[in-house]
Amino acid sequence: MNLSEIAYRRVVVKLGTSVLTSGSLKLDKAHLVELARQMACLMEAGVEVVLCTSGAIAAGKEHLGYPVLPDTMANKQMLAAVGQSQLILAWSKLFSIYDLNVGQLLLTGADLQDRERYLNARDSLNALLANGIIPIINENDAVATTEIKVGDNDNLSARAALLCDADLLILLTDQKGLFDADPRNNPNAKLITEVVNIDDSLRKLAGGSVSGLGTGGMSTKLEAADAARRAGVDVVIASGHHHDVIQKVVCSAAIGTHFTALENPLESRKQWILVGSTVSGTVILDLGAITAVTNKGKSLLPTGVIDIKGEFERGDTVELTDTAGKVFAKGICRYSAKDLCLIAGKHSDSIESELGYDYGAVVVHRNDMVVL
Template sequence: MGDLIKNKRIVLKIGSSSLTSAQGEMSHRKLERVVNEVVSLKDAGFEVLLVSSGAIAAGYRKLGCLTRPTTLAEEQAAASIGQVELIRTYADLLLEHGYVGSQILLTKSDFSNQGRSLNARNTINVLLERGIIPIINENDTVSMTSLRFGDNDTLGAEVSCLVTADFYMILSDVDGLFRGNPRTDPAATLVHEVFGITAEIEALAGGGGSNRGTGGMKSKIEAFKQTLDHGILSFLGDASVSGIAIQALAQKAKGTYFYPENLRTQEDAKEVAFYMQPK
C-alpha cells in the first residue's frame, strides 16, 4: 500500500442510538460492531479518529435514573459514570485486535481558543503517527449549556476540520438523507449524492433525533455544511451494515455522499473514490 493511501485520515462519528439497546443501555454487541468498522479501516492502512457518543446513555441507569435525564446536572453526572465504561469497553475491544485507543474529551471552547485547539491538534497528530486511535467525545461533565455542541455530529465536523481530515463519516440509525421520512413514508427515496448544501437539501432535514441521542438529520446537514466548506468529502450511512466503512470509501455503500463545491461532476466523484479506496 502506497503512502498516499496509508496516510489518509478518516473521522468516523457514531451516535448513541447505534451504541445502545432498545432499553437505552450500552450494547456490547453494538460497540463490537463499531470497533470492527474501525479495525477494518486501520487494517487497510488508514488513520482513524472515532468520535463516539454514548456516555450519558451508558451511565444514567447506574445513576439510578429509569429514563434518560433531562436536567443538565443529572446528564453530567450520568456522563461521568458512562464515559468510564464506554472508553474501557472500546479500549479492551481494540486491544483484542492489536490496536491501542486513547480518550480525548473536548468542549466547544477548546475550538474557539487558539492555544487549546493547537494543543488538541498536536496531541491528535502524535497519537495518529504512533498508530493509536483517538476516541473523542464532548466533555459533558464540565460543558455549560450555552457552550455545548448539543450533538456529536457538530463535534465530529469540528474535529475533521481541526485535523484536516480527508473523509468525514457519520454512521447512524438511518441509511442516509431521504426525500420524505422513511420511518413513516414507504415512498420516501434515498438521496445518493449531494453536491453542496443548498436550501433544498436543508429543507429535507427534519427535527431532532431518537430518544437515545441528541442529533437528528438537521444537525447532520449542519455538520456536513461545515465539512464541505473545508473541502472534506463526507458520508452518511447505517451503522448496522457490516463493512460499511470500507464500502463507503470505495463509494459502494448504501447511503448519501456529500461532495465539496469543487467536486461538481460524477467523474470528479469517481476520481476521489479511486483515490480514497484501500489498495
C-alpha cells in the same frame, strides 16, 4: 479488504447513540464489537481512524441501573461523568483485541473557540495518529454548560475532521441516509445518494432524532456535512447497522448519502472561523456591500454597514447579514460594536476623524472572512 479499493487514508467515524444502543436503553455490546472490528481492519490496511462516539449518558444510566432523577444539568453531568469512563473502558477493551491502543480527547466548545486551545487540540490529535493510537473524541459533558457546549457530536465530529485534516467524515445513524421525504411517514421516500450543494430546500428535508436518545437529528448532520465539505472533506451519512458499512464507505461503495467536498477547501484560519469561533454579534449590510462580499471577493468597508446588533469587541467573530436577517458570511471584526456604530455608513477615510484612531480601512478583511 482489498487495499487497491481504499479511497481515503484518514477517516473520522461518528457513532450516534442510536447506533451504539441499537435503539435500546443500553449499549449494544455485540454491535460495538462489530464496529471495532471494522475500524481495526482499516487500521491494519493503513487507514488512520478517529472515532467520535456518543453514548456517555446512556452508558451512565445503564451502569447506575437507570435511576429516576430530576432533569437537571447537574444530573446530566453526573451521568456523563459515570458513563464516559464506562464508554472509554468498553472501547479500550474492544480495540485491545486487535492490539490497538486508544487515547481519549474530551472537548468543549470553549476548547475550539479559543485559537490557541484549538491548535493545542489539533496537535494532540495529530500526535495520537502519528503513533498509531486511535483518538476517541466526545464532548466533555461532565463539565460543559449550555454556553460552552458544541451541542451535538455531529458538529463535534466535523470539527474533529478539520482538526486532523481528515479526507472523509462518516456519520453513522439509525437511517440509511438523507431522503427526499420522511421515511418514517412516507413509504415512497427515496434515498438521496449524492449531494453537491446544501441549500434551504435540502435543509427542510432534515428531520429530528428517531430514537430520542441522542441530541443530533438529520439537521445537525447537514450542518456538520456543510462545515466539513467546505474544508475539503468528503462526508457520508449512512446506517450504522449496514453490513461492513465503515469499510465499504472507505472503499467508495454506493452506500448512504455522499456529500462531495468543495474543490477549493478553506485554509486553516478560515476553518477555525467557520467552526471554532463563537459569533458575538451581527453586522447588517446594504445590498451593495452584500454583492461586494459575496460575488466580488471584497472586504467589508464601513460604508456598507447599515446597523449593528450585539456587544462585541475588536477581534470577535460576527455574522454578516442582510436586513431580513439572512446570514451571508462570518468574519473577525476589526472594530468593536461601539466603534462600528460611529463609523457605520461612512467612508473609510473618515474613520480616524470619527474615532480619533483607526485599525485600517476595512471592518472585516477578506482574509478573515468565510462567505457562506
